[in-house]
Amino acid sequence: MSSKNVSGPVPFRQLGKSIIINNISPRICTYSCVYCHLDKPPKIIMYRCVFHDSNTLVEETKIKLINAQANNESIEYLTIVSDGEPTLDVKLGLLIDRLRPLGIKIAVITNSSLLHRADVQYALGKADLVSFKIDTLDEKTWRKINRPHNIIKFDVMLDGICSFAKKFTGQIVTETMLIKGLNDDMIDIEKTADFIRGINCATAYLSIPTQPPVEKWVEPPEEQTLKQAYQVFDNRGINTEYLIPDSAPAMGVVKA
Numbered sequence: 001m002s003s004k005n006v007s008g009p010v011p012f013r014q015l016g017k018s019i020i021i022n023n024i025s026p027r028i029c030t031y032s033c034v035y036c037h038l039d040k041p042p043k044i045i046m047y048r049c050v051f052h053d054s055n056t057l058v059e060e061t062k063i064k065l066i067n068a069q070a071n072n073e074s075i076e077y078l079t080i081v082s083d084g085e086p087t088l089d090v091k092l093g094l095l096i097d098r099l100r101p102l103g104i105k106i107a108v109i110t111n112s113s114l115l116h117r118a119d120v121q122y123a124l125g126k127a128d129l130v131s132f133k134i135d136t137l138d139e140k141t142w143r144k145i146n147r148p149h150n151i152i153k154f155d156v157m158l159d160g161i162c163s164f165a166k167k168f169t170g171q172i173v174t175e176t177m178l179i180k181g182l183n184d185d186m187i188d189i190e191k192t193a194d195f196i197r198g199i200n201c202a203t204a205y206l207s208i209p210t211q212p213p214v215e216k217w218v219e220p221p222e223e224q225t226l227k228q229a230y231q232v233f234d235n236r237g238i239n240t241e242y243l244i245p246d247s248a249p250a251m252g253v254v255k256a
């Protein structure tokens with residue numbers, strides 16, 4: 001059986017080998033980021049709904065695990081990451097419950113926009129690792145970069161991240177995408193680093209657009225700026241890593 005919704009195993013970011021589970025329909029998000037790698041801007045919604053049958057996703061995941069075992073591949077994570085926002089899936093918590101007996105750690109990669117909701121916090125609380133997107137602490141810049149649904153309130157979203165982080169017993173990592181001329185000035189980066197320091201994350205990842213962005217004018221920052229951003233995070237005692245493929249032109253030079 002092959003599926004568009006369950007794929008891998010593949011090396012996923014710094015999590016090691018993952019089975020990738022895409023739990024929502026393509027291009028459905030709460031944001032429409034300027035750097036989005038999707039070929040068209042997503043449809044922006046705010047209501048949670050059912051996209052796929054969680055039993056089917058679990059059965060497809062089991063087949064991937066059996067195949068991996070047959071190939072002597074060890075899997076570090078079942079990673080729920082979508083071509084959109086995975087917390088829009090109202091059955092996310094149920095999906096995690098049903099994946100749990102497979103005995104592999106479960107990660108969810110979210111843009112953080114629904115973290116203020118108790119039902120989303122409850123569902124994410126079942127995961128072993130949650131990755132938050134935090135691109136900026138400046139509301140105007142957030143609106144320019146992430147282009148959120150207009151009912152999302154910036155302060156409420158940030159409060160949601162903080163309240164979840166206080167309760168969560170798993171691992172938190174953050175991802176900050178740096179864009180030339182939008183969020184790459186040091187004052188903005190210092191504020192972002194201060195916020196991330198406060199949520200006790202295991203690792204803060206700094207990334208740059210490496211796939212063709214939906215907005216063609218989007219550019220990565222200068223190498224020097226990336227180095228400075230790393231230093232700003234590192235100086236605050238944050239375990240910081242670049243999240244940039246080796247194939248990206250800047251990486252060989254700036255990797256710390």
Ligand code: SF4
Nearest residue numbers: 029031032033036084
């Ligand atoms: S949150 Fe992710 S999927 Fe949604 S618009 Fe931004 S980059 Fe694209």
